[in-house]
Amino acid sequence: MSFILQQLITGLSIGGIYALIAVGYALIYSVFDFSNFSFGCVMMVSGFVCYYSMQILNVSLAMAIALSIAASIVVSLLTELVAYRPLRKMGTDRLFLMITGMGIDLAVANTATILLGANARKIDVSELNLEGSVALGSVFLTKLDVFALILAFIILAALYVFIYRTKSGLGIRGSAYDVSIAGLMGVNVNRVSFIIFFISGITAGFAGILCGMKYAVIPTLGSTPALKAFIASVVGGLGSLPGAVVGGLILGVLETLTSGFVSSVYRDLISYGVLIIAMMFLPHGLLGRSHTDKL
Amino acid sequence: MQYYLSVLTIGGINVILILGLTLLTSYTGLFSMGNVGFMMVGAYCSAALNVEFGVPFIPSLLISGVISMLLGLLIGWPTVRRKLKGDHFAVALLGFASAIKVLICNIEIGDFDGAMGIKNVPKLTNWYVVLIVGAVITFLLWNFVHSAYGRNCRAVREQEVAAQTMGINVSRTKLLSLLINAFTTAIGGGLFAFYTTIVVPTMFTQNQSSNHLIAVVFGGINSITGPVLSSFVLAILPELLRVISTWRLVIYGVLIVVIMLVKPEGLLGYKELNFRWVKPALAKARALLKKNKLPGNDGGKA
Numbered sequence: 125m126s127f128i129l130q131q132l133i134t135g136l137s138i139g140g141i142y143a144l145i146a147v148g149y150a151l152i153y154s155v156f157d158f159s160n161f162s163f164g165c166v167m168m169v170s171g172f173v174c175y176y177s178m179q180i181l182n183v184s185l186a187m188a189i190a191l192s193i194a195a196s197i198v199v200s201l202l203t204e205l206v207a208y209r210p211l212r213k214m215g216t217d218r219l220f221l222m223i224t225g226m227g228i229d230l231a232v233a234n235t236a237t238i239l240l241g242a243n244a245r246k247i248d249v250s251e252l253n254l255e256g257s258v259a260l261g262s263v264f265l266t267k268l269d270v271f272a273l274i275l276a277f278i279i280l281a282a283l284y285v286f287i288y289r290t291k292s293g294l295g296i297r298g299s300a301y302d303v304s305i306a307g308l309m310g311v312n313v314n315r316v317s318f319i320i321f322f323i324s325g326i327t328a329g330f331a332g333i334l335c336g337m338k339y340a341v342i343p344t345l346g347s348t349p350a351l352k353a354f355i356a357s358v359v360g361g362l363g364s365l366p367g368a369v370v371g372g373l374i375l376g377v378l379e380t381l382t383s384g385f386v387s388s389v390y391r392d393l394i395s396y397g398v399l400i401i402a403m404m405f406l407p408h409g410l411l412g413r414s415h416t417d418k419l
Numbered sequence: 420m421q422y423y424l425s426v427l428t429i430g431g432i433n434v435i436l437i438l439g440l441t442l443l444t445s446y447t448g449l450f451s452m453g454n455v456g457f458m459m460v461g462a463y464c465s466a467a468l469n470v471e472f473g474v475p476f477i478p479s480l481l482i483s484g485v486i487s488m489l490l491g492l493l494i495g496w497p498t499v500r501r502k503l504k505g506d507h508f509a510v511a512l513l514g515f516a517s518a519i520k521v522l523i524c525n526i527e528i529g530d531f532d533g534a535m536g537i538k539n540v541p542k543l544t545n546w547y548v549v550l551i552v553g554a555v556i557t558f559l560l561w562n563f564v565h566s567a568y569g570r571n572c573r574a575v576r577e578q579e580v581a582a583q584t585m586g587i588n589v590s591r592t593k594l595l596s597l598l599i600n601a602f603t604t605a606i607g608g609g610l611f612a613f614y615t616t617i618v619v620p621t622m623f624t625q626n627q628s629s630n631h632l633i634a635v636v637f638g639g640i641n642s643i644t645g646p647v648l649s650s651f652v653l654a655i656l657p658e659l660l661r662v663i664s665t666w667r668l669v670i671y672g673v674l675i676v677v678i679m680l681v682k683p684e685g686l687l688g689y690k691e692l693n694f695r696w697v698k699p700a701l702a703k704a705r706a707l708l709k710k711n712k713l714p715g716n717d718g719g720k721a
Contacts (some may be wrong), residue, residue, distance in 0.1 A: 159506055202420065207676055218505070218681040219450055221637045224679040226629050231672025238665055352514070358510045393521040396514035403511065407501050 128260040132377060132383040137269040139376020141338075143369045144331040146360065147283065147352035148324030150368035154300035157319060157363075158218040159354060161225035162203050165232035166325060167332030167346030170196035172236060174333050175245050175341045180393060182292025184251065193329040200325025203228055207293065229347075237343040244340035247333075272334045278371060279330055283323065286363065292319055359399045361412025363386060375399065425544040425612035426658045431549035433654035434647050437631050438556050439603035445640040446564060447596040448576030452509045454604050455628040456516030459620070460487045461605025463523055466537040472630050476543045480609040484602040490519070491601030499593045504579075516628065524620050525695075531567075536619035537612075544614040552610065556603055561643060563599070566713065571595055573641070587713050633675055636694070645687030 145163055152160045174192040177183050207224045249255060249268065257266045273399045287293035298306040322341045330344075335349055336385065352403070353372060359370025375395060383391040436458060444450045464483030468474040474482065495516040498508055505554035517716055526533040569621065571592045583589050591712060612618045634653055639645025657664045 151505075178662075207680070210680055211683065214683065216679075219448075219636060220679050220683045222450075223633055224676050225674045227632055227675030227679070229672070230629070230633070231669050231676070232664075234668040234672065238669065294500070346627070355510050355514065358506050362506055389525055390521060393518050398518050400511050400514040403507060404497050404501050407503055407507065409507075 127384070128381075130265065131380050133263065133265055133273070135377035135380030136373060137265075137276070137376070138272040138380060139373035140280075141306060141331050141334050142272050142349065142353045142356050142376050143372030144276055144327040145350060146329050146357035146368035146372040147280065147365055148333075149354055149357040150360070150363055151296070151320050152323055153357070154363035154365070155296065155303060156208075156212070156221075158221040159168050159225075159252040159357075159362075160203070160208075161222055161230045161350070161354075162232075163324070163328045163353070164344075164350040165229045166196045166199050166203075167335060167350065168201045168236060168343055169418030170329040170332035171336030171341045173344045174336060175247050177272060178248060184252075186385050189333055189394070192333055193326055196324055196332060197321050197325040197327030197371065199232070200321045201318070201330065204321040207318065229354045233343050233347070234366065240343070242343055244342050250336050251328060268334075268338055272338065275330065275334065278329060283327070283365075286323075289415075290318075296320065297331075336410060355396065359403050359409055361409030364409065364411045367409055367411030371399075420472050427544070428544060428546045428549050428614060428682070429658075430651040430654045431546070431553050432544070432614060433609060433634075433650045435549070435553050435556060435610060435647055436604055436607035436703065437634055437650045438560055438643075439600035439607075440555075440631050441638075442560060442563070442572070442642060443596045443600040444635050445642070445646065446569065446576060447572040447593060449504070449508050449593060450632060451512045451597075452513030452601065452625075452628050452632065453514070453516030454600070454631055455625065456512070456609070456621045457487045457491065457601045458608035459516075459519055459523060459623040460490055460625070461608030462623070463533070463537070463619050464605070465609030466540045466612040466618045470537055470540055476548075477506060480606050483609050484605045487601045487605030488598045491598050494596050495597040495601075499526075499590045501599070513625075513628075516625070520620060528559045532599055534620060536617060538614055538617050540616045540618065541617050542613060544610050546675050549610060552606065556606070557643065557647065560599075560603075564643060568592075568595070592638065598614065621697040633671075637675055637678060639646040639687035640684050642687045642691055644692035645690075646684055713714070 145167070148163060149159055152158070170192040173195040174188045177184065177188040177191045185220060203225070203414075207228060208221060211221055211224060255267065257264050258270060259265075287296055295311045295316050296307070296319065298309070298311055299313060303313060305318075331349065331353075332346060335345055339345070352375060356371035356375040357368040358371075359375075360369070361367030378395045379391055382388075382394045386394060406412075436454075439457075440451065440454055461480075461483045465479040465487050468477065468479040468482060494511065498511045503511055523533045531603065564572075571582070571587045574585065574587055575589050575592050579589055582592075615622070631650075634650040635646045637653075638647070638649030656671075657667050682688065
């Protein structure tokens, strides 16, 4: 029993990381109708900045986290301003925006591999007393997992408050419904896109740091989690924020339970398989709106 | 000479790999992030058939193509029936490719171990085999695209509801494109296996899927010569530019972004490579050289 609980909480923690990235996908899809495939490089940049700022600049862990969030915000905003905004002005098809995102991811990840080498680096988390494990009754969890879980929920709660209780959030929700109408009603769509990429930069940055702390900091840090979070956000319902969170958590829990109870080898097969079968029966995802074709 | 021929072979194999994806993505509008699954099936099946069962070269390629088509049917039928499109379809194929990879890595039948791969595959892929197979597939694809089937695909890409109103069976068209894609990618994978003489799971990464997709869009939508040229050049680029071969992928990425910003339909989007522009260009050049004889400059004088 305690094993199930342990796997469940670990799964929720990993799911929290996926949910953070998936929320970014959902935000961007809800307003602009395309999936931003450059989250991999945002995560990688934040992981690298965290590591190198501790190595080279010798700052404390908290300061390193702040610096890496700033770096990931910069990268995310740069992709928006340099790549996506001009293409959107030209009115190009979604496929091209996605290919551009993939191209940016390719370029940045390979630049990092060439310039900084592909060895695994470890982020030293002993400062905030995050090494080791903690015991809650008979359940043993690593402190890092608990930290990731709590941090993910704090950020998601803050995001909820921002989107559903503030005026900018109202603008985002309006643009998510229909970008052109929101623009006609006086919402500054450029500012909305700025805010969205800012937010998704923050969430992807936190996800990158957590992944870097949990695993190792390598140039391909972001590729696998970003892909999994993409699947999670699609299954949860493209463009739906609660759906993205739910999808991410479900994927995390499914993965961990599978590797705990079935076999860690078949983990990907079973978790993707279950999600894709779920998608067959709910073609618009778990919490997605059914989009009828606009004629 | 041998070096140039091997470079040609690598480029040709890459072209065959993306020809199916061209049909699926640039003509039918479904983008697939799981093409590496079909490639893996093709490589493993043809290598296994040849090494274990002694099936000769071309039949093993064709049989592995058919097996890959059956798998494509397995994933394609439910996804197309449920009208999954766009990102949902991409995710389904992505999951399918991961599933294939996991399954193949974990097959242990007799002394065939999937994860250890197949070694000692005879090196039967020569430049002329690749050239002939590539030419045949390109010819077939050209005819397909310029026929009613091709027009159906384009109609489905542009506006599905209108296509359905016109009487085009959308599910069947999409499924047909997917099956052709599975077949040609498997043949490409098989040729790849016979070229590298060894088949291991680590040779087939998700990055390859993305790279193929990027090559197709980069080459141009609604064009066959575009992706053919672009994937050929991109495959032989590390050989041509050895001096910057470490930066190859970075340059590739930057080039993609630049091309998307400048010409989003791709390099040869909506056009095929032809030489019809030569004559008018020559005439214009000739006219420019004799400046005062440009039409209209005489002011109406004879």
